[in-house]
Amino acid sequence: GEDVEQSLFLSVREGDSSVINCTYTDSSSTYLYWYKQEPGAGLQLLTYIFSNMDMKQDQRLTVLLNKKDKHLSLRIADTQTGDSAIYFCAERGAGGGADGLTFGKGTHLIIQP
């Protein structure tokens, strides 16, 4: 079955860049997503990338996709205290079934002053 892996914690200094990594196993993935979850809240869609792209930039966010290695990353430039949250990588398969999302366990981004 599909599997999405992320490291659990990342600590960065305010103003530095954060890079959150994710690996997935479903080679039929169509879209890959990054969601942000603040404490006690739902999931906020940050950005997504289509599987035939290798990079997407949106303001402070840069998504890199290496489809050969099934590796996805999210770079947040000039990290701020408001970026402190859990970041979930999710993939969407092209196959049948729920056609929904498979999530990783999330990466806790910790900002040091």
Add this chain to the structure above:
Amino acid sequence: DTGVSQDPRHKITKRGQNVTFRCDPISEHNRLYWYRQTLGQGPEFLTYFQNEAQLEKSRLLSDRFSAERPKGSFSTLEIQRTEQGDSAMYLCASSPRGGAFDTIYFGEGSWLTVV
């Protein structure tokens, strides 16, 4: 606010009681999903609807769980005879049409604590 709306946001119930959560998707979104998230985990798929039809249920959805979307708009998720293991956040999400090229938008979630 025209996002996905869930109610109640928090619910504490005694073991053995029934609870019901409501979800109002984004207007005119045809597809509606329910996910469950426990502490330290990512959301896990429970079930989804295309309009009023429930098209798939995860094996996580035991017989004590039932979901409906009677008119293809709002949905309810009922848990009967709650158990402590049901304690989690229940997330509702919607997307315009369904299919691999749609974006899925989530609500704020409904926290359930079973004591």
